[in-house]
């Protein structure tokens with residue numbers, strides 16, 4: 001086996017040198033560095049190790065490294081800077097190689113992809129104040145492993161907030177902090193499957209991700225149609241489900257609100273069948289023309305698991321979510337959370353607790369509501385002007401709008417024509433459960449500016465016209 005030496009251990013630059021070959025060491029060093037720059041592994045403006053450090057590191061004389069650097073400077077791969085250091089040249093950034101595959105085109109210039117709040121409005125200053133307070137005031141012990149339910153402070157702050165704003169009946173001891181709805185729902189479905197639940201009813205149409213999670217947990221999923229008044233409870237009766245997931249306050253994606261009758265019928269169903277309701281309250285904070293309906297959890301705390309998230313209100317990257325659990329599920333859920341990840345990051349939890357308890361969350365939402373409302377109004381108005389046959393359905397709420405498509409337009413054709421114009425729009429097809437329902441579009445507007453929303457609808461009108469011209 002050939003002997004080689006690299007500086008991969010403590011070194012600043014990984015280069016392999018083969019001392020037994022006839023190729024001079026400075027050339028080996030040059031080609032090693034050249035290749036790394038070409039492959040994009042050493043990026044433009046990276047500061048190279050000093051010649052002295054690299055020579056020591058690789059067991060070379062400094063002259064060998066100087067010679068290699070000089071050659072690469074001459075070739076334009078490196079530049080020497082005043083101050084005596086050397087950098088990877090900006091122009092040496094990786095160029096597309098002949099014969100490589102065409103890069104996929106970038107993301108659409110204007111994108112109506114759903115589930116994007118305006119993260120540029122994240123309340124950094126207030127969040128920073130909360131972080132500072134937490135770091136200054138929190139006792140050391142709070143940074144140890146937590147109870148599986150999460151930090152006491154956050155469970156208390158959220159219980160108060162939800163009882164006040166969402167009409168829940170939450171006790172801090174029944175709350176569990178999780179990494180968003182994604183983790184909370186996964187753990188819940190696993191716990192339910194392990195305790196004998198068998199069949200999960202989901203709204204049809206609805207978010208599709210959870211169905212796979214349910215199947216993996218061992219639950220059969222069944223779709224139940226959504227009416228204008230919320231879930232079709234008679235169809236739920238027939239489905240044989242023992243647990244149902246609903247977005248009662250603002251159905252995703254249709255935007256329907258479950259009526260008082262629907263909510264009462266759901267609770268009655270759950271009591272009679274000894275069944276459970278999972279209430280995904282993902283965007284209830286955003287209501288633009290009416291008071292939000294209270295959470296169902298407040299009607300039947302022992303039959304409803306309430307799920308909330310900071311993904312729409314603050315930022316999805318925070319990965320902060322919460323559940324209010326019926327008492328009989330608390331222990332198993334806390335244990336499942338510990339097994340899964342030993343708890344959500346404590347500093348984030350304590351920061352959020354301080355943020356909520358000091359009223360910053362309310363302030364942030366008061367600031368964001370009119371912004372989102374303006375975006376929604378701009379979208380709906382422009383649709384009415386430019387595409388009057390794409391009528392929005394659902395209430396004025398949340399961060400998305402849905403429209404049906406007229407029968408002469410297919411989702412695929414519209415999405416393709418839009419993409420050709422740098423516009424991302426998204427069809428309803430993935431949301432149907434076990435039937436191919438009518439065609440429609442779901443517009444997420446949370447992360448866009450008003451100008452982009454208006455331009456986006458203009459581009460869509462152009463796309464739709466071209467689809468019609470070619471059909």
Ligand SMILES: Cc1ncc(COP(=O)(O)O)c(C=O)c1O
Pocket residue numbers: 115179180181182183207247252280282308309310311316320321
């Ligand atoms: C219907 C629905 N529920 C919940 C969520 C929030 O998920 P998470 O808290 O995991 O970010 C989303 C996010 O897009 C959603 O669309």
